[in-house]
Amino acid sequence: MPLFTFYPCRGDGSSTAFETFECPDDADAILRARRVLAEHPSSVEVVIWQGERRVGAVDRETQPA
Secondary structure (H helix, E strand, O other): OOEEEEEEEOOOOOOOOOEEEEOOOHHHHHHHHHHHHHHOOOOOEEEEEEOOEEEEEEEHHHOOO
């Protein structure tokens, strides 16, 4: 299974942590990013990478309340 890296980012774009998870595909990685974002209340988005490929990002503004 592919390994994805998730970077919770603050409002200034900085990230002081990262998490890695194996996910079957990009869609599952995006779902995982939503969970990572929920676990990091000081973050405004989570950026997802698979190796050198940027998969995307999930931000708090697009998350349901």
